[in-house]
Amino acid sequence: MRLLIVCLLLFSSMGQAQQDNDNPQQAAMELLDSPMDNTLPIKGQRFRIDNNVEEITLLFFREEGSDPLIVIRPDGSKWYDTDYPVEKVSWYTDPSFDMIKIKEPQPGPWQVAGRVDEKNKAVIVSEIYFQADPLPDQVFQNEQLKVEGVLYNGDQPVDTSRFGEMVQLSVLFVSSNDPDDDNFGATPTRVAEFQDDGKGYDEKPGDGVFTGRFNLDLESGNYLPVFELSTPLYERRQEADMVMVEPQPVQVNFVLAEERGRDNLVEITVDDSLLKPQSVAINGSVQYPNGEERRFSVTQIENFPYQIPLANLDYGKHRVSLEIFATSQQDREIKLLLDDLTFISVEPISEPTAEELAQQAREQAAREAEQARQQQAAEERQAMINVIIIIAVNILLIVVAIGFVWWKRRKKATKTEETV
CATH class of the missing domain: 2.60.40.10 (Immunoglobulins)
Structure with a gap:
């Protein structure tokens, strides 16, 4: 079944063609002014629908902000944007136009009532x-x-x-x-x-x-x-x-610096079976954790993998965006957009200041002095312990010797008494 769409265009007679073009909302809604054989004349706000039309779409322009139109059928009955037969009619209303689709419209003269423009025409539109x-x-x-x-x-x-x-x-x-x-x-x-x-x-x-x-x-x-x-x-x-x-013919990796003063690197690898390597050009940007953004561009690359240095300004999450331009092996110019690349830089080792170095020297000297004092005290304690041990051993030996002498004499005395 052939679908016919009748678009009724109502546009202002007060503006000239250039003024119409300068009004974007009016120009946006003016539908299909193509040369066609089946243009239907409209007199005032009247138009006629033939008896061989099975479905139509009507587009009415009205003054900005005005109320939706009233459609008057050939038998005199009226349709409103809030009151129409939903089984046959679809109605879309906008601040500046009404668009109405009708199945099996009644043949004959139709009218619209409302604040429409003075000049208008209707066009039958075939398949779009x-x-x-x-x-x-x-x-x-x-x-x-x-x-x-x-x-x-x-x-x-x-x-x-x-x-x-x-x-x-x-x-x-x-x-x-x-x-x-x-x-x-x-x-x-x-x-x-x-x-x-x-x-x-x-x-x-x-x-x-x-x-x-x-x-x-x-x-x-x-x-x-x-x-x-x-x-x-x-x-x-x-x-x-x-x-x-x-699959994406370019691979991107990040080589992270571990020391302050060294750059992070963006490493680009190209699949030369898909792209011509020497045709590659790159525009990019990096957003640093502190909010700063820097842009870079590379236009001549002789060998891959190719590394692009990124200044190591701050520790944290970096966001990298790349636009890669190249010629495919099929001689087609292509553009790749990689705008969701991120990496977290390695926390750099900070170089101490002169004051920090002096403080570290003082702390080191204090630690060494404390270690020397503790070592000396330990040595003194050990020496005292050694003296005490020597004295104790000597006293023990003297006691043992005295005891032995006493035991010998007692044993001798006991034998003498037994002999007597």
């Missing part, structure tokens, strides 16, 4: 779809990728300066759930949103070319890209060809 550039055959983990695409109304590109905030475009990467891949069981990840606002990677606002910056901060493996197009009342999903996200 988004055509994005094909993704490269080889993309890398943590790669930043620019992708462009065009929003089509049938076979005509949509005039996005009149589409603006009514459409949101984004892309999901859905894992193929191959058990052999690192992304097995990974949650679908929104890797980009497409804008036509002249900011970021988008070159020119309102030129009909939407630009998305793919941030491939996800596990390596096969993914199904799903492009999502949404408006306040409907959504579209388109699947692209499967994409293989290769």
Whole structure:
């Protein structure tokens, strides 16, 4: 069944074209001014719906902050934003517009009542779809990728300066759930949103070319890209060809200094089977624990691994961000963003000051003097103990000798008495 979407555009006659463009909210809501064969005339606030339309979407612009419109059907009955048949009607209201989708609308003349602009027209819009550039055959983990695409109304590109905030475009990467891949069981990840606002990677606002910056901060493996197009009342999903996200072709390690005055090092290693080593250039920054931030850049690298010195200013957690530019072996220019790198530096050994050295010398001298005093006291105690031992031994020997002499004499006296 062919879906027809009728978009009713009401925009002010008081402003000129340039003034309309200067009003971003008005320009954002002006929907589809493409050249089409089936433009419907509107007289005042009246328009007509033919009997072969199965579904329509009506977009009404009103004065900023005004009340939602009242829709008057051909039979004279009225619909309000708070009172309409929900089984057939979807109604989205905003401070400056109403968007209403109706299934099986009654053929005939319709009207709207409210503070609408004076000039208006209605357009039948056929299938809306988004055509994005094909993704490269080889993309890398943590790669930043620019992708462009065009929003089509049938076979005509949509005039996005009149589409603006009514459409949101984004892309999901859905894992193929191959058990052999690192992304097995990974949650679908929104890797980009497409804008036509002249900011970021988008070159020119309102030129009909939407630009998305793919941030491939996800596990390596096969993914199904799903492009999502949404408006306040409907959504579209388109699947692209499967994409293989290769593992990151650059490895980063940190070599930490253990002494004050020595630099910490960021060590970069490149997989030369994926990248051309001499094409590598690096922009980076480091945020120190004290809040200071320093930037660095390397444009000529002859050999890998390559070490980038980081001044060892403070002890604690460091945050490092790297933008790595290179040419792949397939001659494609790539950019990798590594912005979540951290390391904790080794606490440096501090050099003592002159006062600290003098204090240490005094403390050392005091310790040595105390050790000498204690040693002398110990020696004196030992000498006294030795004297006491000698005296005690001598006294013991004298006592033993006296006892022996006494025992001898007593024994002799006893024999003499026995003889008598």
